Amino acid sequence: MALIVKKFGGSSVATPDKMRAIVQRVLKGKQEGDKIVIVVSAMGDTTDELVSLAKQITSKAYGREMDMLLSTGEQVSIALMAMAFQEAGQKAISFTGAQAGIKTSDAFNKGRILDLEPNRIMEALDEGNVVVVAGFQGITGHGDITTLGRGGSDTTAVAIAGAINADVCEIYTDVDGVYTSDPRVVPNAQKMKEITYGEMLEMAKLGAGVMQPRAVEMGSRFSVPIHVRSTFSEDEGTMIQEVCSMEIKQYLIRGVASDKNVAKITVLGIPNQPGHAYKIFSMLADSHVDVDMIVQSVRVAKEGVTDITFTIARTELPAAKDILNRLREEMPVEDILVDDKMAKVSIVGAGMAGHPGIAAGMFGVLGDNHINIEIISTSEISITCLIGEESVDTAVKAIHAHFFDEH
Amino acid sequence: MALIVKKFGGSSVATPDKMRAIVQRVLKGKQEGDKIVIVVSAMGDTTDELVSLAKQITSKAYGREMDMLLSTGEQVSIALMAMAFQEAGQKAISFTGAQAGIKTSDAFNKGRILDLEPNRIMEALDEGNVVVVAGFQGITGHGDITTLGRGGSDTTAVAIAGAINADVCEIYTDVDGVYTSDPRVVPNAQKMKEITYGEMLEMAKLGAGVMQPRAVEMGSRFSVPIHVRSTFSEDEGTMIQEVCSMEIKQYLIRGVASDKNVAKITVLGIPNQPGHAYKIFSMLADSHVDVDMIVQSVRVAKEGVTDITFTIARTELPAAKDILNRLREEMPVEDILVDDKMAKVSIVGAGMAGHPGIAAGMFGVLGDNHINIEIISTSEISITCLIGEESVDTAVKAIHAHFFDEH
Numbered sequence: 001m002a003l004i005v006k007k008f009g010g011s012s013v014a015t016p017d018k019m020r021a022i023v024q025r026v027l028k029g030k031q032e033g034d035k036i037v038i039v040v041s042a043m044g045d046t047t048d049e050l051v052s053l054a055k056q057i058t059s060k061a062y063g064r065e066m067d068m069l070l071s072t073g074e075q076v077s078i079a080l081m082a083m084a085f086q087e088a089g090q091k092a093i094s095f096t097g098a099q100a101g102i103k104t105s106d107a108f109n110k111g112r113i114l115d116l117e118p119n120r121i122m123e124a125l126d127e128g129n130v131v132v133v134a135g136f137q138g139i140t141g142h143g144d145i146t147t148l149g150r151g152g153s154d155t156t157a158v159a160i161a162g163a164i165n166a167d168v169c170e171i172y173t174d175v176d177g178v179y180t181s182d183p184r185v186v187p188n189a190q191k192m193k194e195i196t197y198g199e200m201l202e203m204a205k206l207g208a209g210v211m212q213p214r215a216v217e218m219g220s221r222f223s224v225p226i227h228v229r230s231t232f233s234e235d236e237g238t239m240i241q242e243v244c245s246m247e248i249k250q251y252l253i254r255g256v257a258s259d260k261n262v263a264k265i266t267v268l269g270i271p272n273q274p275g276h277a278y279k280i281f282s283m284l285a286d287s288h289v290d291v292d293m294i295v296q297s298v299r300v301a302k303e304g305v306t307d308i309t310f311t312i313a314r315t316e317l318p319a320a321k322d323i324l325n326r327l328r329e330e331m332p333v334e335d336i337l338v339d340d341k342m343a344k345v346s347i348v349g350a351g352m353a354g355h356p357g358i359a360a361g362m363f364g365v366l367g368d369n370h371i372n373i374e375i376i377s378t379s380e381i382s383i384t385c386l387i388g389e390e391s392v393d394t395a396v397k398a399i400h401a402h403f404f405d406e407h
Numbered sequence: 408m409a410l411i412v413k414k415f416g417g418s419s420v421a422t423p424d425k426m427r428a429i430v431q432r433v434l435k436g437k438q439e440g441d442k443i444v445i446v447v448s449a450m451g452d453t454t455d456e457l458v459s460l461a462k463q464i465t466s467k468a469y470g471r472e473m474d475m476l477l478s479t480g481e482q483v484s485i486a487l488m489a490m491a492f493q494e495a496g497q498k499a500i501s502f503t504g505a506q507a508g509i510k511t512s513d514a515f516n517k518g519r520i521l522d523l524e525p526n527r528i529m530e531a532l533d534e535g536n537v538v539v540v541a542g543f544q545g546i547t548g549h550g551d552i553t554t555l556g557r558g559g560s561d562t563t564a565v566a567i568a569g570a571i572n573a574d575v576c577e578i579y580t581d582v583d584g585v586y587t588s589d590p591r592v593v594p595n596a597q598k599m600k601e602i603t604y605g606e607m608l609e610m611a612k613l614g615a616g617v618m619q620p621r622a623v624e625m626g627s628r629f630s631v632p633i634h635v636r637s638t639f640s641e642d643e644g645t646m647i648q649e650v651c652s653m654e655i656k657q658y659l660i661r662g663v664a665s666d667k668n669v670a671k672i673t674v675l676g677i678p679n680q681p682g683h684a685y686k687i688f689s690m691l692a693d694s695h696v697d698v699d700m701i702v703q704s705v706r707v708a709k710e711g712v713t714d715i716t717f718t719i720a721r722t723e724l725p726a727a728k729d730i731l732n733r734l735r736e737e738m739p740v741e742d743i744l745v746d747d748k749m750a751k752v753s754i755v756g757a758g759m760a761g762h763p764g765i766a767a768g769m770f771g772v773l774g775d776n777h778i779n780i781e782i783i784s785t786s787e788i789s790i791t792c793l794i795g796e797e798s799v800d801t802a803v804k805a806i807h808a809h810f811f812d813e814h
Contacts, residue, residue: 016463050483056423058490065493068501069486072479076457079476083465086472094475098505099550120550143506143527 042073151212558619
């Protein structure tokens with residue numbers, strides 16, 4: 001007897017036939033006494049279609065009304081999924097985010113789950129229902145509908161699993177687990193049996209697309225084991241959890257990630273006085289442009305000025321450029337350089353902390369391949385190098401070979 | 408400065424262009440200080456499409472999950488309408504039925520509004536918003552979404568107008584008002600400037616499709632003036648209100664209505680003992696089959712048995728037949744006859760009460776046209792005759808000519 005949350009994405013529920021297939025799979029795997037919560041996204045392209053409808057009406061397709069609109073996509077899915085379970089003879093009930101007790105901040109389009117009151121879910125499970133919950137949505141303290149932003153359904157599933165103390169949260173996806181690197185780039189990348197929250201979080205932040213960082217964070221906070229597995233096969237996928245088995249721990253490096261959504265901005269000749277760097281980054285923050293890597297360098301040749309280089313997501317470059325143009329008017333700077341052909345390559349592994357040779361190994365591989373490193377940043381369990389976009393696939397392959405082919 | 412509720416149906420909001428047209432019309436008519444609530448239905452064929460999707464999943468396209476599904480249609484409309492107002496520079500906010508405070512009974516698919524707490528609507532109006540509310544939906548005491556059944560958006564609009572004490576509730580429709588008879592049948596039917604709730608309720612119940620009886624009832628209960636008018640013209644339509652002007656009161660007859668959705672059932676040879684008629688009608692009521700006209704006749708020739716004839720909506724005939732078949736097994740009856748080619752023709756008018764000649768006039772016209780009357784039923788402000796469907800248009804024309812062409 002187990003308490004399980006299963007999340008299915010939009011492509012898994014795109015048609016009535018696919019919904020029926022999920023119902024069959026869930027009921028086949030259901031043991032006597034199992035309690036099951038299903039979290040679903042909007043069917044197929046529904047969200048895109050709703051966005052397109054909004055864009056025919058307004059140039060401002062965001063804010064409160066956008067969440068009112070988009071949340072209908074998941075609501076359609078849950079109603080149909082509940083009907084599909086009922087049609088198969090299984091008692092079922094659907095809940096919107098609000099009905100499932102998912103309270104969020106009032107940041108429309110990117111709400112954060114603040115609280116989850118699972119009373120109705122638990123009651124419905126106790127009454128023998130499969131409970132079908134709308135992913136990606138919640139409700140503010142004022143009763144307004146919010147959505148959770150990209151990957152929000154994963155976050156919903158993990159948050160519910162945490163709130164009801166589920167045995168496991170299964171994330172069904174179109175890949176069969178988390179790999180040591182992107183299999184499209186590195187054909188001999190290996191599927192991991194296990195990975196820690198910390199490692200997965202780094203992998204996700206550094207470009208491994210299989211799960212959103214916020215969902216992993218939520219799993220870590222509530223110690224929810226997350227099983228990433230394939231919608232299309234019965235095979236075990238990858239288990240994300242706090243502590244991994246000894247067998248796994250011996251690996252110093254768990255994965256090689258890369259991210260091409262990177263732009264580098266250099267502001268030259270900033271007066272080397274307190275407050276100027278703060279000014280730049282506070283202006284970016286006010287416009288919700290996230291800054292990733294930062295390097296400041298004082299010039300030896302010219303006293304009193306400094307250069308600052310930082311990276312942002314390439315998709316945020318238009319917003320950043322607006323801000324930088326305003327900056328020129330407010331602050332004496334020599335020049336602002338933008339390079340939108342950058343990428344990051346990273347190695348991740350909780351075991352690398354006590355092994356200084358790891359970083360040297362990574363830099364050596366890049367050097368051997370004549371790849372110039374522009375910026376290096378490190379965390380306790382990762383090392384990231386900023387390199388030219390054109391070299392990133394070569395870099396990933398070479399680094400993966402260096403750390404994994406030797407084992 | 409006025410407080411106005413305006414309701415637009417699905418065909419009026421079928422496309423972004425049509426939504427923009429409504430926004431322009433509403434803003435053009437809006438005086439400084441006016442407070443406006445817009446109630447909308449689902450866009451165009453959305454509801455039909457959702458029903459069709461459900462039918463691909465289940466043979467039981469009704470109940471709680473169906474309301475979860477269908478309510479998304481109106482939610483899409485309100486979000487887009489609010490965006491359209493904002494795009495036109497008008498502050499606006501959308502509310503689902505739940506957010507608008509519309510509490511219903513827990514009868515899914517045909518919820519009745521039990522209470523309406525308009526706090527959020529009033530606050531949003533005070534903040535200068537046009538408030539856009541989803542028609543056709545509400546929420547139960549348990550937080551489950553309900554829909555209000557056919558014509559539900561009219562009921563939503565009138566209920567809100569009552570709760571906020573609006574000056575008027577405008578129902579925009581594809582006809583430009585209420586006519587003395589169906590203009591497709593009677594080309595010289597006249598548009599009424601005014602009609603009382605009671606008269607409109609009878610007209611609606613007796614087949615005048617322009618408004619649902621429940622919405623009219625709601626208007627009467629809260630004394631909300633209802634203005635039925637055209638989406639496509641600026642002309643005044645018909646005002647439904649408690650007391651009409653003297654000019655209007657002089658008319659004895661206000662309209663001629665007809666309804667072809669009628670079937671006649673005759674149960675022959677029922678034992679003439681207490682409890683048998685009760686049995687028949689309680690079985691029908693248990694299955695939600697509404698009985699309209701009823702005639703019981705004791706036979707002179709054969710003692711101890713009676714015949715009962717009654718009418719139901721033709722659309723409920725399949726359900727009724729099931730019940731009647733069970734009846735044959737439980738009660739000794741001679742035979743059950745069904746005639747599904749019947750119709751009703753009615754005259755309505757609050758002024759007819761003190762004028763016995765009116766009924767005689769109606770029967771005379773039918774007799775002159777060789778139309779046989781099967782059953783007659785009367786209320787304080789209407790007379791209805793059951794006749795053969797094939798004669799109904801002739802009857803309506805002749806009765807209309809008799810009562811209106813003389814004036």
